[in-house]
Amino acid sequence: MDARDLHDLTPAYALDALDAEEAAAYEAHLGQCEACREELTRLNEAATALAWATAAPEPPARLRSSILDAAAEERWNVVPLLRRSWAFRATAAAAAAAAAVAVGVGVWAAGAHSTRVVSAVISVGPSGQATLRVSGLAVAPSGKTYEAWIIPAGGQARPAGLFAGGRTAVVHLRGTVPQGAVVAATLERAGGAKAPTHAPVFSAPV
Amino acid sequence: MRNVTRELAHLSDEALVALMARSEQQALAELYDRYGRAAFGLALRVLRDETLAEDAVQDGFLAVWRTAARFIPEQGKASTWILTLVHRRAVDLVRREQRRRGDTLDEVADPVGGSVDEVAWLRLQRERVQAALRRLPDREREAIELAYYGGFTQSELAERLGQPIGTIKSRMFTGLARLRELLEETAPEMTWTPETSTT
Numbered sequence A: 001m002d003a004r005d006l007h008d009l010t011p012a013y014a015l016d017a018l019d020a021e022e023a024a025a026y027e028a029h030l031g032q033c034e035a036c037r038e039e040l041t042r043l044n045e046a047a048t049a050l051a052w053a054t055a056a057p058e059p060p061a062r063l064r065s066s067i068l069d070a071a072a073e074e075r076w077n078v079v080p081l082l083r084r085s086w087a088f089r090a091t092a093a094a095a096a097a098a099a100a101v102a103v104g105v106g107v108w109a110a111g112a113h114s115t116r117v118v119s120a121v122i123s124v125g126p127s128g129q130a131t132l133r134v135s136g137l138a139v140a141p142s143g144k145t146y147e148a149w150i151i152p153a154g155g156q157a158r159p160a161g162l163f164a165g166g167r168t169a170v171v172h173l174r175g176t177v178p179q180g181a182v183v184a185a186t187l188e189r190a191g192g193a194k195a196p197t198h199a200p201v202f203s204a205p206v
Numbered sequence B: 001m002r003n004v005t006r007e008l009a010h011l012s013d014e015a016l017v018a019l020m021a022r023s024e025q026q027a028l029a030e031l032y033d034r035y036g037r038a039a040f041g042l043a044l045r046v047l048r049d050e051t052l053a054e055d056a057v058q059d060g061f062l063a064v065w066r067t068a069a070r071f072i073p074e075q076g077k078a079s080t081w082i083l084t085l086v087h088r089r090a091v092d093l094v095r096r097e098q099r100r101r102g103d104t105l106d107e108v109a110d111p112v113g114g115s116v117d118e119v120a121w122l123r124l125q126r127e128r129v130q131a132a133l134r135r136l137p138d139r140e141r142e143a144i145e146l147a148y149y150g151g152f153t154q155s156e157l158a159e160r161l162g163q164p165i166g167t168i169k170s171r172m173f174t175g176l177a178r179l180r181e182l183l184e185e186t187a188p189e190m191t192w193t194p195e196t197s198t199t
Helices: A003-007 A010-014 A022-028 A032-055 A059-074 A087-100 B015-020 B024-046 B050-071 B080-097 B116-134 B136-150 B154-161 B167-186
Strands: A104-107 A117-124 A131-136 A145-152 A158-163 A166-176 A183-187 A201-206
Touching: A003 A022, A003 A032, A010 A022, A010 A032, A010 B167, A022 A032, A032 B024, A032 B080, A032 B116, A032 B136, A032 B167, A059 A117, A059 A131, A059 A166, A059 B024, A059 B050, A087 A201, A117 A183, A117 A201, A131 A145, A131 A158, A131 A183, A131 B050, A145 A166, A158 A166, B015 B050, B015 B080, B015 B154, B024 B050, B024 B080, B024 B116, B050 B080, B116 B136, B116 B167, B136 B167, B154 B167
Parallel strands: none
Antiparallel strands: A104 A117, A117 A131, A131 A166, A145 A158, A145 A183, A183 A201
16 A cells, blocks of 8 residues: 555544554554644544434443453553554554563454453563453353463463453462563363463463 | 542543553543543444443543553544544444444434533533534435444445445545534534532
8 A cells, every 4th residue: 555545544544444454554654644643633533523422321330440440450551452552643652662561461352253352451560470350251161261371481381370251350360470471361171271272262472 | 329529620631641641540530430421322322232332431441541651632632532442442342243233323312310510511512513413415424424333444335335435535534524624613622521529
């Protein structure tokens, strides 16, 4: 796609009407194109006005507490590796920060049988103790459990705890998470395994 | 019911985002109290399912929390940024769940529940935006609404409406530019600071 074509994507990007590939190409272009950033600011304000034209029933009270609880569990400087982010706002700075900070967040599709968005947030404390918070994973079938793993760079996966899945699961990981490790989860037989026996349902670099 | 005094109610949205970047959870709570309801209404409009809408709002607000340090006030209002992040999550979900619908703006029920101020303010905003939308040429409105509320990509819209992609792009562009002008004609700022009293 040449620059001219990319400029033309601004209104669709403002409306979130690009597919993932087009959106990524456009975001890369935005980092280098002042004119598109300015136009996007204008068109995005107009697009977002549509949000106010909808009915706005009161959200359930649990939503507020659920958001605040989830935020409280995350360390302040979490760097999100979200599929589509607002990263173009400070592309270079964000890239530098991502290299320095040891926390990951991701969004994955959970596999062929499920199309739910799964998000996992790993918060690592100062001494390497870590909490994994997983949202959107289906409840583990009867006789099965999810098992979390800490996989040090170049090392063997260590079992780090069992959890049942469901709307939101919080797992205090057993052991510490070293720099450069990956945290993953697999579906295992009830009671867990000593080493993963299935492909991970998700994995995230920390 | 929330009984906490809203200590940060006097701050601007942008000041709250700056506080969030320093991990002030109260700032997130205050921004949720300002825009959570609009965000939920938007997510529900796109997803038409309360559970999915809650997921989209939660993911969107957590993205707001995590990326507050990257927010640049010169590139748009904080409220736009927040609603954009929620809208993205809603669109991602609706595409995955294959729940997209092709109808354009519904008859929208009046907001109910919450404080009198909040309901009145939401109604005012809604009527203002709907009035502007009604003044757009039908084809422009259709392209914008199907994209924003329906979650369709521009390529899908081209196919669905039987038009070349260039036509869809230009309808979106002209429609958004015109909508912006129409809204500016009637513009009070679309930000709102709720009363410090409890709801």
